[in-house]
Amino acid sequence: xxxxxxxxxxxxxxxxxxxxxxxxxxxxxxxxxxxxxxxxxxxxxxxxxxxxxxxxxxxxxxxxxxxxxxxxxxxxxxxxxxxxxxxxxxxxxxxxxxxxxxxxxxxxxxxxxxxxxxxxxxxxxxxxxxxxxxxxxxxxxxxxxxxxxxxx
Numbered sequence: 404x405x406x407x408x409x410x411x412x413x414x415x416x417x418x419x420x421x422x423x424x425x426x427x428x429x430x431x432x433x434x435x436x437x438x439x440x441x442x443x444x445x446x447x448x449x450x451x452x453x454x455x456x457x458x459x460x461x462x463x464x465x466x467x468x469x470x471x472x473x474x475x476x477x478x479x480x481x482x483x484x485x486x487x488x489x490x491x492x493x494x495x496x497x498x499x500x501x502x503x504x505x506x507x508x509x510x511x512x513x514x515x516x517x518x519x520x521x522x523x524x525x526x527x528x529x530x531x532x533x534x535x536x537x538x539x540x541x542x543x544x545x546x547x548x549x550x551x552x553x554x555x
Contacts, residue, residue, distance in 0.1 A: 407507050414522055418539040420514060422505045424492040430504050435463055442495055445470060448487055453477065455486045461498035471497035526554035 411426050431440045445458040453476055460470045473494025477486035499505060507513040523542050528535045530550045540546065547553050 407505060409517065409521060412508070412517065412521070414539050414541050416538040416540075418518065418522070418524070420508055420517055420522075422496070422508060424496060427495055427499045427504055431463075431499070439464055442491060442498075444491075448490065450483070455483065455490050457487070457490050457494070459491060459494035459498065461495065461501075463502075469498035469501035473497065527551040528554040 407422065411422060412420050413423055414420055440461065440463045442459045443462055445460050448455055448457040454474055455477065456472055456474045458470060458472050461468045471494045473490040473492070475486045475489035475493055477483055496505070500509065518539075521542055522539050523545065524537050524539050525545055525547070526535055527538050527547050528551065530552055535554050538547070538551070545553075
């Protein structure tokens with residue numbers, strides 16, 4: 404499997420790096436074709452008060468490749484359809500690990516290198532509580548959003 408393009412890797416404010424779900428789909432489409440793979444649900448969605456889970460299997464060329472439990476949080480009943488779709492995307496990401504897609508993201512050496520080479524940590528302050536903390540961003544892409552602002 405080809406290595407990830409570092410420009411495709413995103414950074415969460417807590418410093419966790421990830422590959423957006425669409426990048427997994429594109430990699431599968433490039434490798435197997437748009438109709439060469441699919442996700443099959445293995446059971447019903449399990450809906451909790453704030454989380455939905457469902458197990459899916461990844462099928463490639465008509466053959467079982469991997470199976471994973473997807474999960475996604477939600478806060479109101481109106482968000483449930485999006486949470487169910489997010490659950491499928493989460494399972495896809497987990498199944499793709501078995502194909503080696505995005506495996507760098509679980510390699511501690513790669514994560515440390517990426518953090519040093521492509522990330523920066525900045526102090527931010529909550530606009531109303533004035534509580535300070537650090538957020539991570541890609542180098543040169545610091546974009547602090549409300550309710551936070553750069554700390555002085």
